[in-house]
Amino acid sequence: MIDKRLLDVMACPRCKGNIHEKGMFLLCRKCGLAFPILEETVPNMIIDEAWPLSKAEESEFRHDMKL
Numbered sequence: 001m002i003d004k005r006l007l008d009v010m011a012c013p014r015c016k017g018n019i020h021e022k023g024m025f026l027l028c029r030k031c032g033l034a035f036p037i038l039e040e041t042v043p044n045m046i047i048d049e050a051w052p053l054s055k056a057e058e059s060e061f062r063h064d065m066k067l
């Protein structure tokens with residue numbers, strides 16, 4: 001889980017919009033991007049490495065990426 005206070009100040013790196021935690025991802029619904037959370041606490045906010053939201057949904061918001 002990402003600290004709620006941290007989530008409040010974090011923004012989507014592409015649109016600067018709000019992000020939400022879902023499963024093992026932080027989601028930006030505006031961009032349709034899912035940023036993987038590594039080791040449960042470290043979000044990877046690199047746009048080029050983000051998953052499409054539809055792919056994250058198909059995977060039930062799980063991924064097997066490690067640091």
Ligand SMILES: [Zn+2]
Pocket residue numbers: 012013014015016017028029030031032033
């Ligand atoms: Zn966005």
